[in-house]
Amino acid sequence: MxxxxxxxxxxxxxxxxxxxxxxxxxxxxxxxxxxxxxxxxxxxxxxxxxxxxxxxxxxxxxxxxIPAEYLNFVQDFVDEVKAREGVSFNSSIYLSLSDHLQGTLKRYREGISLQNVLLLDIQRLYKKEYTWGEQMLAEVAKAFGVQLPPDEAGFIALHFVNAEENQGGGDSYKIAAIVSDIVKTVRDYYSDLWFDENSLYYQRFLTHLKYFAQRYLHKELQANEDDGLFQLVSQQYRQAYGCVKLIFLMMEERYGYQMSKEEMMYLTIHIQTNAEHARRKDSQA
CATH class of the missing domain: 2.30.24.10 (CAT RNA-binding domain)
Structure with a gap:
């Protein structure tokens, strides 16, 4: 060289x-x-x-x-995560995360703190990356004497998600926003139910939504229509299908996208399964 x-x-x-x-x-x-x-x-x-x-x-x-102290801090932290977790990152993370750290500390010293409106969704969708964000905040506190809020752990998590190999760079915030919109629609529809966010059923539901959003963003959605199966599911799970119709309208209005019958069918099944395992809010724990 x-x-x-x-x-x-x-x-x-x-x-x-x-x-x-x-x-x-x-x-x-x-x-x-x-x-x-x-x-x-x-x-x-x-x-x-x-x-x-x-x-x-x-x-x-x-x-x-970017000051060398930020570049060196991020390099040491990212390399430690790579070695400990056995993961690979696109080299862009060293730049994006250093730039983010510089901006965050500058805002903090100016008394400005940004709210991460998707924090809960990031915690649910990207648990591993959010943990790394929390770890980085702890290291920032040691190195720079600044205690940043949990919102920043969410922002940092998205940098890791976007830089992970084989990931669609820059999509994580959009994915979290789409998932958040769908989850809110479901929760509003089933306002009398508590969903167990730690259950396997709910985690599978979130995973389904995450990959649905990824496919939507990358224009990879396919429709292998089975009208007979769709009719069976929509009639058998009428309440869940009613919720999915609201999701269809939300996706059409907010994202200009019309879900296929196949997508609606699988979403109906996921919602039905979670509703069956949810607890009524007026029931005793």
Whole structure:
């Protein structure tokens, strides 16, 4: 890997052995280096490759605008999560999370705290990632002496979700919003019932909604219509199907999408199953 340009003592613009342009971060990696020198591999902390929506100029501007203390903190924390959990992340997380941390701490010092309106939905849909968010808040408190609210753990969780390999980048907030809209419709319809959010039935329901939202966002929804089975389910589970019709109207009005009979059928089954295992609010615990 050869140095193309020195950005500062800790950042260099380089070309790897395959001829790809990259930005390399490492403590002192640019100190006394010159154009054409071989990059000191022992000093490499992170290599940034441009993603589909980025170019190296954008990455360079990001890295130069974020204080090294934030970049180093995020790199150490993300690398620790990767090693401990055995997961892979797109390299964009180092930039997006560092930028988020910088903005969050700036707002905190200005007395501004943002409410995460999807916090409960993020906690339900992305439990693992939310736990990482909580862990990062604990580390932020130690490193920067700032106790951030739980809302921030939710925001951080979405950065992890979007950066996980094989995930549709940037979709997590939209997915959580769609799931939240559907869940609210169900809860309003069954206003006399308590749903056990820790039950297997409810978790399967949330998983179904999550992948429904993903397919909707990626235009991958398919309709293998079985009108006979649809008629059977809709007639047998009339109350649950009534709820699904409201969801159909909500999706049409809010997202401009008309659910297929197949989608409505599976949603009816999930809602019926959860309603059967729910508890009436006026019953004794």
């Amino acid at each position: 050869k140095v193309v340009k020195i950005l500062n003592n800790n950042l260099v613009f380089a070309k790897d052995d395959a001829g790809r342009e990259v930005i390399v971060k490492g403590l002192g990696i640019g100190f006394h280096a010159n154009r054409g020198d071989t990059v000191d591999e022992s000093r490499i902390g992170q290599i940034f490759y441009p993603q589909a929506s980025q170019n190296l100029q954008q990455i360079q501007e990001f890295l130069l605008s």
